[in-house]
Amino acid sequence: MAAEPSTSSIFPRTDWAELDRAADADAARLDRLIRLYWQPLKIFLMATFPSLKNQADTLLQDFAEDKLLKEGWLRKADQNRGRFRDFLKTSLRNFVLDHLNRAEVKNPPVSLEELEQEPAQPDDLSEAFDLAWARTVLAETLRRMEADCKNPGEDQPRRGHIWEMFRLRLLEPVFNDTAPPAYDQLIDRFGLKSPTDASNTLLSAKRIFKAHLSKVIKEYAGQDAAAAIEIQALEDFLARLAKRS
């Protein structure tokens, strides 16, 4: 089954084939699916019910056990009923509201007035969610890239240099506003033999970054084409936000 079409949101597009398998399969696969959606759901929960942020993990755990791990629940996420992510979000929202209604009799966790004020503006909520998602994807990409470069195979003795060059030339200037080291300094530091050697090291870094980015996204988007669309959506979304800031 094909992944659902692209949307403006960068929330993971549903891989329905994976979902079908997940619905039928073992606990390990379900666990992976839950962990995959855990962080976005937590962000969604906290943004939708700000007063429950201290209980977010517990509520999500309950949601996972009561809903996601319940046999047959995932089958309800029928493609014909809409996007899986919307289904998941609606389910979580209803689950939390049920939880609040049940708890209200004994010890109301929030006042009615507070609840009425709870929902954030849909656009803000969506952007906050998407930005958090983008951060998660990029952080995971860089974490994997660093681990990959710092644990090279015996046939890749210079792979450690790739991460260092990437960090010095790109990451630190972007995130810390530091000046990138001059070309001459790179020659000495990394023993670069020629400009081609230097360029290839930096190009390799970019390729490794891109490969890990694709892999991280493919794990939830499913197929190559969906992952490529997702990367573009990520770029467009961040560029749009950057223009406004």
Added chain:
Amino acid sequence: MPDFDSSAAVFKSRANKLATLLATGGERARLWRPDELAAIFRHQMSAPMLVDLGTFDPRNATRLRTLSEAQGLLLKSFSELFHHPAPPIELLELIKDFAKANMDHPESGLPDEIAATLYYTSIAAALVRLDESISRLPDADLQRGLRWTMEQAWLDEKSRELLAEALEKASGTRKGAVS
């Protein structure tokens, strides 16, 4: 230097920095700044030829070594070859091909300006040192290329003189084999 925590950096950064990371992390983004071209050119000229040319065409590595060491020529760097009174023409041709391949390759990391300078300087060295043409470029294009290379601010004086001499020759009647 304290460890760089990429995850912390990402989570505390605003969208504009994340957008910059994606844009500059992309392969299409320029690798080097224009103000680094002088250092890159110096590095290129002092780099051992075997490093670049041997990688460019590994089958030629042995031939390159033989050529560069033949007849007592201790040609180790690009600069030494260009400024040798009698450089082996095969080496100049190989450099020209290496430079051309980099100019034509969309994924080449070598700045176009450096690749183009190598290209025209190899042609200039053949013209001036050997009185040979190793280029099929029309005269006008060759002269334009030589002139453009001479005008690069980061070029060293020796190379500029070589190019000026070649331009003078190219402005007259060219002779010699064309390959």
